[in-house]
Amino acid sequence: MGSHRMLAFAFVLPALLMGGASALAQGPTYRIGRTPTPEEIKALDISIGPTGEELPPGKGNAKEGATLYRTKGCAGCHGAQGIGGAAPDLKSKDPKNPDLWARGRILPLRAPHATTVWDYINRGMPLNREGTLTPDEVYSLTAFLLFINDVIPEDQALDQRSLPKVKMPIGDKYAPLPDWKPRTKRLPGYPF
Amino acid sequence: MSSKPLNRRALLKSGAAVAGGLTLGAAAPALGGQQAQESHHAPPSWPMIKGNTDKNMVAYGDRSKYVTSVRIAHPVGGRPSPDQFGLTFHIATPLQDSVGVITPSSLHYVATTRGAFMPDIDPKEHRLLIHGLVDRPLTFTMEDLKRLPSVTRLHFIECAGNRSSRAAKNVQQTHGMVSCAEWTGVLLSTLLKECGLKGSAKWFVAEGAEEVKGASSMPIAKAMDDCILAYGMNGEAVRPQNGFPLRLMVPGFEGIFHTKYLRRIKIVDQYYMNYNDFGHLDQDAKVAALDYQIGPKSVITFPSGEQRLPGKGFYEISGLAWSGAARSNWWRCLPTAGRNGTRPSSRARRSAWPLPVSAIRGIGTETRQRFCRAAPTNWVRRNRRAPRSPSIGTKPTIKHSGSQGWTTVFSRGASRATGA
Secondary structure: OHHHHHHHHHHHHHHHHOHHHHHHHOOOOOOOOEOOOHHHHHHHOOOOOOOOOOOOOOEEOHHHHHHHHHHOOHHHHHOOOOOOOOOOOOOOOOOOOOOHHHHOOOHHHHOOOHHHHHHHHHHHOOOOOOOOOOHHHHHHHHHHHHHHOOOOOOOOOEEOOOHHHOOOOOOOOOOOOOOOOOOOOOOOOOOO | OOHHHHHHHHHHHHOOEOOOOOOOOOOOOOOOOOHHHHOOOOOOOOOEOOOOOOHHHHHOOOOOOOOOOOOEEOOEOOEOOOOOOOOOOEEEOOHHHOOOOOOOHHHOOEEOOOOOOOOOOOOOOOEEEEEEOEOOOEEEEHHHHHHOOOEEEEEEEEOOOOOOOOOOOOHHHHHOOEEEEEEEEEEHHHHHHHHOEOOOOOEEEEEEOOOOOOEEEEEHHHHHHOOEEEEEEOOEEOOHHHOOOOEEEOOOOOHHHOOOOEEEEEEEOOOOOOHHHHOOOOOOHHHHHOOOOOOOEEEEEEOOOOOEOOOOOOOOEEEEEEOOOOOHHHHHOOHHHHHHOOOOOHHHHOOOOOOOOEOOOOOOHHHHHHHHHHOOHHHHHHHHOOOOOOOOOOOOEOOOOOOOOHHHHOOHHHHHHOOO
């Protein structure tokens, strides 16, 4: 079996690397499944990557976000100031600590990309009413959370162009994930 | 030969059958009563449950009322479970009662992305979309998926939070967030070949249909290696708590990657830093390394924490070992593999959990050697860090040190014998 897999890789990988040629090299075998329309894909594709290319049009700022934070019920679970609720904290309890990692696992503070904050509010909030926020509302709430963590000024508007450009305090100061490859016996640095 | 019907008649006459039998209901004497006098079977004479009459027993069998092993809400960190919302975040499997390698579906551990709700999915309406950097984006129904070539493999899943704490008292609390099941489904590579990966495809994002639409980034090399889109679990449909109707299996990776209620796979060219991925961020490369490939790990399940041995004598010591990159020689050290003379396929060997159960006398060197031959050296190091040493025999109550080493539940002498 192992050698079969190796063989598969020997043939498939070069095909993958050839890019455009892969269509020729990998025609469909079973012809099962339906081709979705671009609209169907767009409706389902809520993944917002670091480049923000999937972000919808819209804009918002921290002031609007502060209002939404109350009216949409965020404060009920996350605390009026983003601290001390039943749900995860959204603001550091120790915001002046020079060690960013010591400020806590705060999404709008520790996330390497502001797009992650937007993505999660959009896909997962508010509890039991997920998917009901408009793009403007998500931009506003993202701006509010970044503002209370001193990442952006209160009056900065966020939209699909400016959001991916927000410089998050963590930068690239986090451990890279191990480079996983098939048949890796042990990940480098595995502690146990 | 003629004794069989006679016995059966005697049995029925004795009223040992459950009361309310359709034909005998009125004629049969009350339960109990004279049964001891009329039956010439050696005691004990158990009450007979009239089988296969109860609609529920016909439809879906139940276990004995004497088997009471259950899952528990898993305490994680300081977070109460159930929490303030009444939600149980994690559920731990009763490893101390496990027999063999398969975890029954109803006892499989459960972890959720937010401790919230399960989608109640009608499989007829469920769709899987594969899109992104592919030549042909495709949507599959569950029927479509079941038409495709399938695989059936044993794989464990383990939650990253499956670590002991000082408060943990038994193996269910220390290690109950790992389970092993037989999974059936389509290889993800089969579908990706149908779609045709573009050359820029480096990562994929898998997304579930639960309320937070939990999503994780994984390397495309893993997708092409052994990921399974599983619709079957232990011979039946995947249970709702485990991702009905479709879940992603990412053998050997941390549990959260095994996306439940799978509805979408997006092929991308970079790490997408989803919320779940954010959860893996760490400043320490060693901790970051934990996420992608689990183990090797092992734990003794009997005797283990809070169990009592009735006295001195022979006891089989049993436990489980698992690795996200199980090596082929692990299986060779298994008593079962040896006895059957069968060698599982390399697919099955990888990241299935080998079970080093062996009947041994006292603390057998046989098991130790067989096991240690398979065990990586770092295991021994781990064992050395487990100084607490309850003993069997003199004090039959077993404490659990929380370490995953074998030696931790043994006596001091035994600990030395296993190199700790």
